[in-house]
Amino acid sequence: MKKKHIPWKITVLMLLSSIFLLSGCDTSKIAVLNPQGPVAQKQYDLIVYSFWLMMIILVVVLGLFIFMIFKYREKRLAADYIPPDQHGNKWLEIIWTAIPIVIIIAVAIPTIKANYALEDIPKGYEDKKPITINVTSADWKWIFSYPEQGIETVNYVNIPKGTPVKFQLTSAGTMASFWIPELGGQKYTMPNHSMELILLADKPGSYLGRNANFNGEGFAHMDFEVLSQTQEDFDKWVKDVKKTAPKLTKADYNKILKPGVVGRMTYTGTHLPWVKAPHQHGVMKKQETNQKQHKMDGMDMDMNMDMSEHQH
Amino acid sequence: MEQHHSKYPIGHIVGFFLSLVMTIAAMFVALHTNLPRPTIMSIIGILAFLQAGMQLFMFMHIKESDNSVVQIGNIIYSIIIALTIVLGSIWVMHN
C-alpha cells in the first residue's frame, strides 16, 4: 500500500513543475527572455546556453537520485540484505570532479567574453555615433538629461533606435539600479560616482524600465518608460520639446529632488551645468584609475544639504 | 616543550635589538630616501612582516606547545585572509 504512495506524490510534483515549465514557454511575455537589442540578446544567449547546461546536470543527478531511492528502498530488498562495506571509489570520485570542471570552463569562457563585451559598444554598431544620456536617480524618480540635445525629462526617456545609448548613471541620494529588462541588464546608480551602461534598442517600441535596488518607501513606484523611436521621430520629439517645454530652473530641480513619487515631466535645458562634478573625493580614485575615462557627474555640496533638510 | 631554565633572556634581547633596528630602518627608508613610493612601501612592508614574525617566534613562542602546527597554521591562514580582505577591498573598491 505504501509502495504506491510515493510515486503518486512524485507524479503530482512532476505535474506541478511541468505547469510552471509550460507557463514559461510563451517567452514573449517574459521580459528577460524577450530581448529587443543586442545587449539583451547577448545576455539572453548566455542565459539560455547556461540553462541547457544546467538542465543536463539536473537530469543526470535527478536520474541517479531516482534510481537510488527506488532501487535501494528497504521495502524492496530482502530482509536479511546487508549493505556492502564500501569506502569510496577513486575513479568515480575523479570523474565527478573532472566533469564539473569541464562544465565550469564551458560556462566561464563565454561569461568572461560577455563581461568584457558589455563594457563596449555592441558589435556591429561601432561606427554609429552613440548618444549620451545622463541618468540621475532620486527618491523616487528617474531624471534623464540629454547633454547634447539640451533637454531633461523625468520618469520617461526617449531614445533613437539602432543607436548605442551611453547612460551615465549617478544618484542624487540613495543607490538605485537602472534596469530595462528588454534592452539589457542593470547597473547601480551611486552618489558622487558616475558609471556607464551602454544599451541599444533594435526596433521602435515601448519598454518598461524599473529601479531594481530597494531604496525606501517609494521604491515600488520607481519605474519609467523607455520609448525607442526612429531617428526622425526622435529628432522631431527633441524639437518639439525645445519649443514647448518650460526651462529647467534650479528651483524646479530642487523641487524634483524632494523625496516623493512624481509623474512625467519635460524641460528644456539640463541640470548638468550647475551640478559640480565632485572632485578629490576618495571615490574619484575609482575614476582616475579607470582607463576608460568616464564623464563626471554628481551633486554639489549645497544641494546635498538641501536634500537632507527636506528629510528631517 | 620541556621546562627549560636559562639564566639570561638572550633571545629576548636579540629580538628587541632587531625590532629597534628594523623600526628605525623603516623610518629611515620612508622619510630620508628618495626612492619611488612603491619601492619604499615594499621595503617597509617587508620589514613590518619580518618584525611581526620575530615577535611571533621569539616573544610569543608560537612554536613551543604541542599545538604548534595548528597555531602556526592558524596564523598563516589568518594572514592569507587578512591579505585577501585588505588587497581585495582595495582592488574592488578602486576598479
Place this chain on the structure above:
Amino acid sequence: MMSEHLDTSLPLEYQSEQSRLNIFGFWIFLGAEIALFATLFATYFVLSGSTAGGPDQLELFKIKDVMTETILLLVSSFTCGLAIFSMRNNNKKGLLLWFIITLLLGAGFIYFELHEFVDYVHDGATLQTSGFLSGFFVLLGTHGLHVSMGILWGILLIIQLVKRGLTPVTSRKFFIISLYWHFLDVVWIFIFTFVYLGGLIQ
C-alpha cells in the same frame, strides 16, 4: 582547574589540561583578531584618500610623536617578554616587576596617543571631518582600546598574583596576557608602517 591532573614536566602555565586548552584557544582568538584588524586596515586604506577638503596625512602626522609611541610600545613588548622569562624561572618578583613596567609603558603609550588625538582635534581633524579621519580614528582607537583593556586586565592579574602566588592558574593567565600584549605590538608595527610611514612619504 587545579583539581585536575597536572603534568609537572611542563612549564607552569602549561601544566593543567584546562591551561593548555585556554592558551590554545587564545591563539585561535588571535586569528580572529587578525581578521578584525585587517578589516579596519582595509577600511582605512580604501578611505585614506577621502579627505573631503579636511587635513590629510602629511598635514597631521608628526614623526616625533609617532616614534615616541612606537618605542614605548616596543620596549613594553620587550619587558613583557622579560616578565614571562622571569615567570618561567619561577621568579615571582621578577615577573611582578617587569610586568608592572610593561603596564606603565603601555600607559605611557596611551598617554601620548591621547595627546596626539587631542592635537588633531585642535587642528580641526575629528572623527566627523572626513572619511579618511573616520577610518584613522577608528583603526587607531580600536588598537588603543585594546591596549587600555590590556592594562585593566593586567591590573586584575597583578592583584591575583600578589594574593594567590605563582600557581598553574595565575601563570597561565600571565602567559595569555603576554600573548595579547605582543600581538598588540605587532598590530602597532603595521599601523606604524602603513598608516604613519605610508602617509608621510613625500
Place this chain on the structure above:
Amino acid sequence: MKLDEFFVTGEPIIYVTEAGIALAMIAIVFFLTYFKKWKWLWQNWLTTVDHKKIGVMYVLVAVLMLFRGGVDALMMRAQLTAPNLKLLDANHYDGIFTTHGTIMILFMAMPFLMGLINIAVPLQIGARDVAYPMLNAFSFWTFAAGCALFNISFIIGGSPTAGWTSYFPLAGTEFSPGVGNNYYAVALQIAGIGTLITGINFLVTILKMRAKGMSLMKMPMFVWSVLIMCIIIIFAFPVLTVALALMTFDRLFGSHFFTMASGGMPMLWSNLFWIWGHPEVYIVLLPSLGIYSEIISTFAKKRLFGYKSMVFSMLAIALFSYFTWVHHFFTMGNSAAVNSFFSISTMLIAIPTGVKLFNWLFTMYKGKLKLTTAMLWSLAFIPNFLIGGVTGVMLAMAAADYQYHNSYFLIAHFHYTLIPGVAFACFAGLHYWYPKMFGHMLNEKLGKITFWFWMVGFNVCFLPQFVLGLKGMTRRMYTYQDGLGWNGLNLVSTIGGVLMGIGFLVLVWNILYSLKKGERDVTGDPWDGRTLEWSTPTPVPHYNFAVAPVVDDVDAYWNMKQNKTPRFNKEDVKPIHMPNNTAMPFISAVGFGIGGFGLVFSWWWMAIIGLIIILGCLAWRSFDKDEGYHVEVDEVLSTELAARGER
C-alpha cells in the same frame, strides 16, 4: 523621545502583537510563580553550563524565531497575492522583509544549527563537555540578548527597514532617521560576539577533546563539518563586527565611513557586508551538510561514501568562500577584470559541492534505505538544493547576473539553497536527535505530513518566482501594478507559502503531541545509529560518558555493536570532574541587553550601566576560583543503571 514614538503605533497587527506579548509574559510569570518553578528555572536552565541543555535552549529559541520569521513571510506573501493590495503599507512591508531575512538567517538558521551542534558534537567525539563550558553558556545568552533586542524593535521604536543587507546610504541617518537601523547594528553585534565565541569554543573542543583513538580522519562527518564551520566563523565574523561597528559610528557619532557626504563610500559597506555575508551562507550550509551525511549514512545502513573527498571538498568550500564576495554586487560598476575573477571563483564552489552530492548518492548505492522522517528531509534536500545550486552558477555569470540581480530570480535562488540546504537540515536533525534531547521520539506520521506539506509547498512557492524574476519583478516591492503578467504566479506562490505554514503548524502539533504520546526511547539507540552519541543512555547523564570511549574507526559505535564491545566496565569508572553552574553568562547578557538598548536610543546613562555590568562580570570571572566538582563513582554507577532501567 515621546511615548508615542517609543511604542510603535498605527496598525492593528501591532496592537495585537503588543497585547499578545504582554499576555504571554504575564502568563509565563504567573505559571512560574504558581507552580513555584522560579528556582527550577534558575538552577536548571538559566545558570546551566551543560551543553545539552544549552542546545535545547538554542533550538527552542530557533523554533520561536522560525515562527516569527515565518509569520513575516506569510504576511509578505499575503500582501503580494494580487496586485495593488493594501494589507500592508510600504513602510511596514519594508520592516517585515528586513526582519524576515535577518531573523531567518541569524536568529533561526544559526541558533537551530548551534543547538543541534551543542547537543550532538560533544557526544559524537566522546567528550564530557565543550572546552569552555562557561563560555558556551555565555555565547548562548549573548545570542539570546541580541535576539531579544532585535525582536522588540517591532513594538518599541520601530523595525529596521533597509533590508537584511542594509545598504548605505539608505541605512544611514539621512534616509533612515529612526532607531530601527540602530537595532540592526547593535543586536547583530551582540549576537555576533556569541557566535564568534562559539566558533572558537567548538574548534578547540573538536581539536583537543576527542575520544582516544579518534584521529581527525575518524571523526563523524558532522563533526568535520562543524570544525570547518568554526574556521569560517572565526575569520568571517570579525568582519561583521567591524562593519556593524562602523555602521554604529556613522549612525550615532557622525563619522563618514559610508555616508554620501565628506568622503564616505556607500559601496564600502556592501564590500564589508559581503566579505562576511558570503562566508555566512556557507557557515549555515556546512553543518547542515554534516547533518545530511549522518542521516543518510545511518538510514542507508552504509558507511559514508568517499569520506576523504567529503572532507577535502568542505575544506575547499571554506577556502573559496572568502574569494567570492563580489558576486553580490557585480552591477556596482566593477571593471570587467574584477567581475570575471569573481565569476570564476564563485563557480569553482560548484565543484566541491558536486563532489559531496555524488558522494551522498553513492552512499545510497547498494544501501538499505529506510525512509524515516529524518531521512525524507535529507533525501528531499538533494533535488531541491540542486536547483538552488545550479541557479547559483547561473547567477555567478556576471554578464547574465545583470539581468537576474535583485529580481525574484535571486529570491528563488536563495530560498532554494537556504530552505532545502538549511531549513530541511534543521528539521531532519530535530527529528533525528529528538530522542537524545528529550527521551522520546517525534511522531513519524505527523512528521511525514509536515514533510510533504513543505516539500510541495516549497516548490509551489518558489518555482514560480524564477519566472517572476525573468518577467522583471524586482525584490522588495511592497506592491505591483496590474497588467504586468505577474498576477497568476504570485497567487500560486502565496498558496505555496500557506502550505508551508500549515506544515509548520503540524510540526508544532507534533511536538506537543509527542510530549505526551510520543514513543519513549529506552535503548538510547532508536535508529540503530553509527556514532558515539547513540552509545549513551537516554536521557543522557549530565557527564555524558561513564567511561570515556575508545575509538578505532569511523562509525565508532557501529563497530562497537558489530564487535559486541561492552559499553564500559564497571571497574574503569573513575570520579568525573565537571564544571559548576554559573550565573555570570546570564547576568552579563542582561548587561548586554540593557547596554544595547541604551545604545539604540542613545541613552548614554543606560549604555554605561550595561557596560558596567559587563565589565563587572568579566572582572568577577577573572577572580573566580571555581574549580568544578567531582561526580563520584557510586553516583555514576547508579545513574547508569537507572538510565538503562536496570534498577
